[in-house]
Amino acid sequence: MENERITKGIIGTYRVLIVLCVLIVIISIVGLYFFEKKDSKFIAIPEEEIGQSEVANGIHLATGFIEAPGMQETIANCTTCHSSQLVIQNRMSKQAWHATIDWMQETQNLWPLGDNEEIIIDYLVKNYPSTKKGRRIKLQVEKWYELTE
């Protein structure tokens, strides 16, 4: 029962998604048609697209990426199949990112990245540098608390 509910939830989500995509297409085409010749300031950008470009404290809100050169390329090429979270939690060298991209292209259907490959890797290496952890990291304590029992 519960599983069916979850399944329905997922289907529901995708339905909403399809409807949304169709809407965006229509709005975009209408928008293009209308504003082709006039240089209007009032282009109807769907609300959710505005939300997607919002940045606060240097963080792109929709993805969690650090706002910096190369972020757009990274979002466009790296978040179609998997989430931005998978990228953000990793720390790799240039060479290791190259190898990871090769692996994704060989086995995971990633398309050729062309010039974007260097842009993306530069962005990742610069904004998500690896830190030396040594053989064991210092024990982190989330919060100290009185043990009552």
Place this chain on the structure above:
Amino acid sequence: MNRRKFITKGAVVSMAALTGIEFVFGNNIPFGYTPLVFQQPDPFTLFNKDKRMSVLNNKPWNIEAKAHLLDDQVTPNKFMFIRNNGIIPEQIDTKKWTLTIDGESVKIPITFSLQDLKTKFKQYTYQLTLECGGNGRSEFDPPAKGNQWTIGAVSCANWTGVRLKDVLKEVGFSDDAVYVGYHAADQHLSRNPKKEPISRGAPMAKALQDETLLAFQMNGEDIPLAHGYPLRLVAGGWPASVSGKWINRISVRNKIHDGPKMGGSSYRVPCKSVAPGEKVTDEDMCIIESMPVKSLITYPMSGAMLPIERSLKIRGHAWAGELEVHKMEYSIDFGSTWTTCNIDKPVNRLAWQHFNANITFPKVGYYEVWARATDSQGNSQPMLVPGWNPKGYLNNACHRIAIKIT
């Protein structure tokens, strides 16, 4: 950003997406992902998980527990980690669900309905430890790629189903059988229907163990969707990726199974140990089988403060892959001296074991309680992160909690 340009590209991208053409080529527009408001619903509600669980990744879904959340002797769903390589199946009709046994070593493939499996074979329940091969990956240096699991990708639940060996014997297989490989209903992240996200398996010896199940229940209920509903292969003590979810086919192979995530650096480690960061060729990588000895202090949560007059009760679980834990110890002086804990026998083979101890501290100050399990072959957990490997598997370094005595 130029608004006109933005919207033009947006339109192109949208249309391309609808017509199924790869749409990222040449477009630098952030349109490849679902708008935030329409992203998958709250995972804690969606999967019935406790809100204190850590979401590592939402596409694919990967969620882990924290040590103190794993205090139950039998892990309930709400604290069970989720590891996915692909997209969770979206439509499951249990009436039509079938399991086919085929492969080079099977003369005549047979297909069973779920009902066949449930009625034709005797059912068994075992408490089985499932730990992600990459649990602890976050500690490796140089870093290993993938989900950065800390310590919470382990569980030990009750699994009910039929023995894989009973089903395989009913179908029959020839002497040249080497390995079983599973196939499942999950989708590849690229949504290419021809690609399987993961198809792993186990050698015949593991496949034919009493505890290797084709399970349809977890903790007495239908298996939750995220954990393999309606049918899961469960092979306790081995990397949890051997325990394939949403299983619809098992191939009895006359060679080591070669499905996705069986080769390269996936679930494999260097056959001979290497220096941190060293490049290892595919030929020098070996498939992980039994998981190593490990333990977790599940009570108290790290960061406890208590007065010197009081003693500290600790408890937790220990497990050792195919083996049993024979000794459990703790240290409060950074490994200088070790004291033995009480440890229970496992309720069945491949179940984790529960330990406890009562600790008194000599004086006020900062302490770390370290826990160390030793398996039946005399292997103990290391204090430091063990041998580096390209994908950061098998980190069984001792678990530590911080304590302040006031």
